[in-house]
Amino acid sequence: MTLPETDTKPALDTLRRVFGYDAFRGNQQDIIEHVVAGGDALVLMPTGGGKSLCYQIPALVRPGVGVVVSPLIALMQDQVDALKALGVRAGFLNSTQDFGQRHEVEEAFLAGELDLLYLAPERLKVESTLRLLDRGRISLFAIDEAHCVAQWGHDFRPDYLELSRLHERWPTVPRIALTATATHATRKEIAHRLNLDEARHFVASFDRPNIQYRIVAKNRPEQQLLELLRTEHKGDAGIVYCLSRASTERTAQFLTENGIEAIPYHAGLDSRTRATNQSRFLREEGLVVVATIAFGMGIDKPDVRFVAHLDLPKSVEGYYQETGRAGRDGLPSTAWLAYGLQDVVQQRKMIATSEGDDAHRRRLGVHLDAMLALCETVVCRRAQLLNYFGEEATACGNCDTCLTPPESWDGTIAAQKVLSTVYRLDRERRQKFGVGHVVDILLGRQTAKIQQFQHDTLTVFGVGTDIAEPVWRGVIRQLLAQGLLSVEGDHGTLILTEASADVLSRKREVRLREEPKRAAKPTKTRTTTPQQELSPETKPIFEKLRTWRATTAKDQGVPAYVIFHDATLRQIATELPTTLAELGTINGVGENKLAKYGQQILDTLSS
Known part of the structure; x- marks a missing residue:
């Protein structure tokens, strides 16, 4: 038509x-x-x-x-x-x-x-x-x-x-x-x-150039989160996503006890508490909400400076949707994810036991595989993320893999040792065990369980002493991510897959990601908004305007961004208009807001 x-x-x-x-x-x-x-x-x-x-x-x-x-x-x-x-x-x-x-x-x-x-x-x-x-x-x-x-x-x-x-x-x-x-x-x-x-x-392009994507290996994730907020996002508003209601409550309490004001949000709270906490997040400056994915869809708060995940999202779509709640104003923001072996085991187990037919489980598996590939990639995360949505991109220079490029190593022999251990437990002993026990066998540990089942008599016992335990856990995590291992049952026991045979028969090389020796340092990010950094002379003016906005928003019972976005206040503080006509040329100042707030802003600037 x-x-x-x-x-x-x-x-x-x-x-x-x-x-x-x-x-x-x-x-x-x-x-x-x-x-x-x-x-x-x-x-x-x-x-x-x-x-x-x-x-x-x-x-x-x-x-x-x-x-x-x-x-x-x-x-x-x-x-x-x-x-x-x-x-x-x-x-x-x-x-x-x-x-x-x-x-x-x-x-x-x-x-x-x-x-x-x-x-x-x-x-x-x-x-x-x-x-x-x-x-x-x-x-x-x-x-x-x-x-x-x-x-x-x-x-x-x-x-x-x-x-x-x-x-x-x-x-x-x-x-x-x-x-x-x-x-x-x-x-x-x-x-x-x-x-x-x-x-x-x-x-439109899916690229959010102002967001810096970072994925770190889990190592006491709550402490890692606390370090991030203290060093990079002190006083900033942000969202922390957790998988369970219990971890949501626990993390909010942990942050509060460590001097960061945080509130929980999940479906288990009564409707009044949820509404109150959401309203507080929208209206108060610098508040952190710790939530399950029940929170955030459509959140119109422009100054969310970080979105952190303490658990692995189920899909790239979900991850992109959730991280997209950061930096709606175009200013530099962080998307941070802590990711570990147990995340992979848990997600694989949830898919295996999920309701629905085999086709449904396959779809869930495809979504998870794409998310794991993003976590384990050795190339630019942003490029891989955009490629998932069908958009070609070059290395961005503003994600952890660009800032601190990881190396890959030939993990074929290590993979064979893990797969051989799982094979021998299953085929020789008709037994299945989880990650911890497999690592104990590889490291030759005489634990009570190993002695009970006489696993010190297996030919693979102690063949992995050349590699430290954290590295072995990383190897198993990546084998799970690549579909060379799988899990089954409520206890997450390890089992081989069809693809395992090619590794065991030396028909397939296994490349593994080596964790960076140091974490990626935050850097000044690209943005679609001018005036990223305010001059020393301009900052006090900007803060004066923010104070006026906060008072006005409180008097009217609306979120501060309903009055004006930070980007608008930054431009006002930079250009210092002296008349209503000049103020009317600022981005975000329409006729109604000019009539309603114009003189108040000019008075604030001249005070």
Whole structure:
């Protein structure tokens, strides 16, 4: 279908007048023009890339109300507050409202007094909501976090499967589906499940150049995390992801006891505590939240300076989505992961015992293999990450493998020793054991268990004394990562795979990653935002503006970034405008914010 040409002036005027920016970024303009003209779109754009503008501006330009389908009930209030601060007429309908609040929003929608209406996907299963939308004028449907429709994705939401009916009920209303994370296969699945097969696809670069990716070998990971926060992120806001609720609670307590204010977030907390902790993270400066992956989807906090993982993510998509919550403002940020042998054993065991058929387990295995390959790579992590999403890239110079290149070594003989030990336990003794016992055999240790089972009589007993225990554990970790070993049972016992035979018969060489002798040092990172470093003269002005912003945000009961982003305050502190007209040229200062806060900012600068 050929769409009519669109006048770009209204969209650009809206960008300047409402949002305070002079130009679109990347392919924003192409997307906006396509949707304004009535076309359907599937948009892949990294977190912080400006996805929301791709539906907000068309909703403001087209007649009617833009309906935004979002799974983020807990964040809708903040999203609406941020839009209202810009002078946009926005509202939401979800289960947190009472009858009177819902009725007020519904009346505003019917009267054409809204520009944007946010709905949770489950609301579209309610007949009364569908009838309400029938009675109003809809400018577009925006489906945010569209990866939630992918059956085997990392955030699957069954309610999203119902959204394919939007086109059936409202065939003339354009739809735009947006996500920050999708491979080519996932993108095809999203298009199919949302009935967007004819939609135009817009794929921006997945690169987040301001994020420094670092993966370290686990060695007392809580202490490693503490060192990172003390030396590189003192006073910064950040997210720490853990696999279990227990480790979430334990890590938050550990950080707090060591002088870093941290709060937990997981599904086991009551809803009030979760809401309070999320609200505190969004509104308070320098707070750390320790969470399971239940936290963070759609978090719009721009100044998250680090995302740390204390456990191995299940997929590259999940890892990218979670690390993408750092540095939305384009300023230097860190994505840090502590990764060890037990992570691999645990994830392999979880897949082997997971519900679902063999095809499902194979899919989980493919996701995990890609994540392990990222952890074990000896080349640029960013290049490998981007390659996973189908994007070619050269070495970035801003990840640990670029800053401190690891070496690889011929681990074939070491691999044969490990595999021979597992083979002899299984075939000669009909026994299976875990990692620790296999390492004890290789090192020739006379433990009680070895004596009990007479494993000191095995021909492989003591053949590995030339290698230290930590190195042996690294060898086994990498054999598991390469699929040359596997685990089974509740106790994670080691077993051979089909690929093991080629190593044992000397048909396959095994290259292993050697851990760097020293950790990668933090370095000044590339960024998409100017003024990375403020001058000594400018820093006090910036801090004065931050203090004003914090007070204003507290008085209004909104997160600080709803008033202005750090990047805007940095530019103000650098350029020192003396008139409202000059202030109006700063990025992020639209008409509404200029009228509301302009004189306060000038007074703050002159005080």
